[in-house]
Amino acid sequence: MKKNKHWLWGILLLLTFSLLLAACSEDEGTTDEPAKTEEPTDGTSTEGAEEAVPQVLVFGRGGDSVSLDPAIVTDGESFKVTENIYETLLNFGEQDTTINPGLAKEWEVSEDGLTYTFHLQEGVKFHDGTDFNAEAVVKNIERWKGGAEEQYYYFHSMFKAEGEDVIASVEAADEYTVVFTLSRPQAPFLKNIAMSPFAIASPTAFEAAGDKFGDNPVGTGPFRFVEWKRNDSITVEKNEEYWQEGLPKLDTIIFRAIPDNSARLNALVTGEIDLADGINPSDAATIEGNAELQLIERPSMNIGYLGLTNTRPPFDNKLVRQAVNYAVDKQALVDAFFQGRAEVAVNPMPSTISGYNEEITGYEYNPEKAKELLAEAGYDGSEIELWAMPVPRPYMPDGQKVAEAIQKNLADVGIPSKIVTFEWATYLEKAKNGEADAFLLGWTGDNGDADNFIYTLLDKDTIGSNNYSYYSNDEVHKLLIAAQSEIDEEKRNELYKQAQEIIFEDAPWVPLAHSTPLLAGKKGVANYLPHPTGSESLINVSME
Structure with a gap:
């Protein structure tokens, strides 16, 4: 019996020892289970914590971009993307065209309106690691100024007049100060420099990429x-x-x-x-x-129009252009395709823009008057090409349907037309080169200034860039150049109103509608x- 007792005590001791080992093993963790995470010491709990879900936005749009180099494009589909990759020296307000700081945090303007000094944000880098500084700004301006006009036509249309560079020079005063000197005052200069085409790109990137820079864009943007x-x-x-x-x-x-x-x-x-x-x-x-x-x-700030290439028959005749203005039923277009979310256009800019001429009432819908003008012009009834946009635009949601309606209007007065279209980038390029007879297009204002509508779209200086109609009138040109340099707002507005009267008479294109996109x-x-x-x-x- 004594021997059996010792044996039982031995078994009990062995079991106790095994339990102790198991307990120690649980405290230290095993290879089968992860060790417990300690609670944070700041008083918060990890219960229910989840990994953040990536914030992804898919933006559906009507067409592809032409290029991602903002300096060489004019189309909204390109700017829709570049606006998020690059930044400009100045920004517009969230939903208006007031001027706010951007890559420049402060600026001063000389009393004579010829010198603009910008103080830049510090510590900013381009996406490729290049420092953003005054030298980078200078290199961008030099790139635009020195490039071929047909390539950087937006810059040349805004900052070159009568063969003269409006920006005479741009210099880096120090690492974060850049000074623009103008050859003459330009009233909308600050608004112009805030526009999307004048975003600042990495000099390292565009110097290395050359013409391919638009395929691999590098800015400072978000x-x-x-x-x-x-x-x-x-x-x-x-x-x-x-x-x-x-x-x-x-x-x-x-x-x-x-x-x-x-x-x-x-x-x-x-x-x-x-x-x-x-x-x-x-x-x-x-x-x-x-x-x-x-x-x-x-917010609406646009114009949709039927462009008439003024250098191509039959639209090299003012009477034919006026006839087309009488032939198109603009109110019917607005009713049918804009569902009340647009107003009939009279002038080449919306009435919300300062300098709009309210005394011009526009061409009424009058097919009989159109026929009279065509007869007076000696129009022979030759068929024209009517170009329809292949993509929806803010100023014209469905270019094909609008073209079909206009085709019927023209046929009613004796102008036969054939509707044609092209891929968007090709459409813009061919129209810019003056290859269309009549074409649908439009414009969304870049900065809220009359100059950005009338001068940009209809001055002889901008033929081959944004003046797709190839309209040229020396008197209009003189008025628009004077308006650019006039600082007095009231005097500027009067000059723009005079220009609109001449444009109305010349009828370079048919203003159709100002839409609410x-x-x-x-x-x-x-x-x-x-x-x-x-x-x-x-x-x-x-x-x-």
């Missing part, structure tokens, strides 16, 4: 370029080194090209995209009736503020 799939999508991602703390809020933006309006709206409804522009006014009620969507109105988005798209210029930074947008 988003960095990632990928471009032609006629499909452009992807940009958050700039982790962005100089404004806490911005941007999105991680990725994908700009998808979906030319068909119905297909784009369907993509929004099915969740393929988050934001869509170029919404047909006829679809507004459908969007407003969908609790998962929001209808967004862009529509966009739509998911309810979860927050802080999206559409800008009247048609291009806005998505820096504050987030997905809820």
Whole structure:
């Protein structure tokens, strides 16, 4: 019995020892289970903590960009992307064209209006690591000034008049101070320099890339370029080194090209995209009736027009141009295709722009008057080409349908026409080169100034750039140059009103409509503020 007792005690001791080993093993963790994470010492709890979901916005638009080099483009689809990759010295207000700091934090203007001194933000870098400083600004200006006019035509159209450079020189006074000296006063200079085409690019990148820079853009903006799939999508991602703390809020933006309006709206409804522009006014009620969507109105600052190439028969005859103005039923176009979200255009700029001439009443719809003018002009009834835009634009949601309606108007007065179109970049290039007879196009103002409409679109200096109609009138030119240099706002406005009277008589094109462009988005798209210029930074947008 004594021997059995010792044996039992031994078994008990062995079991106790095994339990102690097991307990120690649990405290130290095993290879089968992860060790417990210690609670944070700041009083917060990790219970329910989840990894942040990437903020991705898919923006559906009507067409692809032409280039991602803002200095060489004029189209809104290009600026829609470049506005998020690059930055300008000055910014516009969130939904207006007031002047605010940008890459320049402060500025001074001399009393004679000839010297502009900009003090730059410090510590900013381009996406490739190049320092942003005064020398970078100087190199950008020199690039635009020294480049071929046909390549940098936006710069030349805004800062060159009568063969003279408005910007006489630009110098780096020190690392973060740059001084512009003008050859003559330019009243809208600050607004001009804030425009999207004059964003500052990395000198290192554009010097290395040459003509290919637009394929691999490098700016200082809130988003960095990632990928471009032609006629499909452009992807940009958050700039982790962005100089404004806490911005941007999105991680990725994908700009998808979906030319068909119905297909784009369907993509929004099915969740393929988050934001869509170029919404047909006829679809507004459908969007407003969908609790998962929001209808967004862009502040209006545009003109949609039928361009008539003034150097091509039959539109080299003013009487024929006037006849076309009488032939087009503009009110019917607005009623049919804008659903009340536009007003009939009279002058080549909207009435909200300072200097608008309200005394001009416009050409009424009068087919009989059109026929009389055609007979007086000796028009022989030759067929013309009528170009229809292949993509929806803010100033014209459906160019094809508008072209068809105008085709019927022209036929009614004896002008036969054939509707043709091209891929968007080709359309713009051929129209710019004066190859169209009549063409649909339009303009969204860049800075809210009359100069940006009348001079940019209809001055002889801008033929081959934004003056697609090849209209030239020496008296108009004198008035517009005088208006550019006039600092007194009242005197400037009077000069613009005189110019509009002459343009009305010459009828270089048919003003059609000033639209209120529509966009739509998911309810979860927050802080999206559409800008009247048609291009806005998505820096504050987030997905809820």
